[in-house]
Amino acid sequence: VEDFDGFFDRTYGPLLRLAFAMTGSRVEAEDLAQEAMTRALERWPRVREMSSPAGYVYRIALNLNRSRLRRLRLRLDGLREPRHPAHADPETIGSLVASLGSLPRGQREALLLVEWLGFDAPEAGEILGIAPASVRSRIHRAKAAMRIEGGEIGGA
């Protein structure tokens, strides 16, 4: 059974990058990643027995990001100004990560979990709280939006 320090060293980097790819902000990403790890540490005896402790912290981080967005929307309720997905400057961080901002949040989550972090559809479904078929469908739509089917990746 792994200790928390080993788990942290192995998982924090990918978790932070996932959070960054979702928020487009280093500060928000660090905050989400630290909060997810805090919750894992508080429940570590239970979390370490799970089949995928990493999946647990990814789920926490993605849920926190949803809450963050909901809260942002509530704060901005009444504003007429439409919001667009928070995303990074392609000059700073790369055009592909920046172009993820054009995807709906659910598709972005599924694409990152499966195609970047290497989870399979049932594992990603468990993290996202949706059926594996829905994961596949979201990835399909995400790839279509990013023009991956034809062998071309958008955002270049």
Next chain:
Amino acid sequence: VRSAVRDLRERLDRELRSIVPDPDARVAVDRRVARRRRHRQLLLAPLSVLLAAGLIVGLTDVFSPRRPPPTLTNGSIRLPGRPLQAIVEGDALWVLTDETGCQGPVCAGDLVKVDIVHDRVVADLPVRSPHGLSAGDGSIWVASFADDTLLRIDPASAEVEATIRLRLPFGASAGDRAFLPFELDATGDAVWVSSGRAAVARLDPGTNRVVDVVVLPDHTGGNDVSMGRDDVWVTGDLNGAVRIDPSTNRVADVIGVEDEAARKLSANQLVARDRSVWVLGNWGRPVGADGSEYVAGPGQALVRIDGTTGAVASIRDVPDIREGAAWLLEDEDVWLVQRDGAEMRRVEPATDELGPTVSVPFGRPLAVDGSRVWSGVGESVRSWELPASALAPASSS
């Protein structure tokens, strides 16, 4: 398809490689756990322990909303939450903080007073969903978004001197007159508070009463408000900058900003200085039958408006496509913070020039005080010094 997916993974790996963890992240997690444990113990303590503690330390302290001041650690000043905004007033840094990890619509927050001579927290006042911070008329002013109130704070004691209720003069929906204060400016002879619902309230600091509420054109805008030399300026979303004549409390001018490509600037933040008004906004193009909605395009711009003539004097694109990735700070100078807080540049007050780019060593810049910059880092603030070159007059654009 397989090679495209492999390419996707490799490119994501490559592009995300530069996102490296904060070296203090592990320590920060331990601190969060420890703090939560302390809070939990307080909440779960039996009544008898509470009463016993009350006898020992005094019931006043037990029921006081004040929290023990955080301690100084390695040059960082620990705060009770994540810093949102800050101003420097005399020997104090006033910081608004938000509860980290809050998941509800109403979050706990604090107004924290930091003694910047000794770099330590000296007072901590809970404020629900704090939004907007300014100093003026011998007081610190902070708005509570959730409570629809403006708080007047005594800077010496950090106690609330007055609580002023804000209401819209119109219903945003049936029975809903919530003002939702967003930003404020108290630096003149009045306190102006903007509402996310396209209104600006004027308060008389002599009586602590709202004397007027100005409704913005088309019921749009109101994210930010700034007092210039003679006028009050408010962001008007796609309307650009809205000028209010303080002698009549009426809208005197609406200055839209459009570039050669017919993009319209949606103004998010502004700073009025002497005869210049600096406006930061997102480019967007109107859509829909009546053009009242728009889609945000890529890019932000910093625009200078001549406050005397109302003419757009310059438009300068800012290298950030995301709203919120650039913002303005002000002390004696106006500063443009860009690339999500990684860089900042001084704005020449009387020209359209920007000073040299300064790399921010850590955190998000929150306030500038001469050559000292205060950055928010996690749940702390920490200061650093600007290089002398950053303060030198800009020689070129």
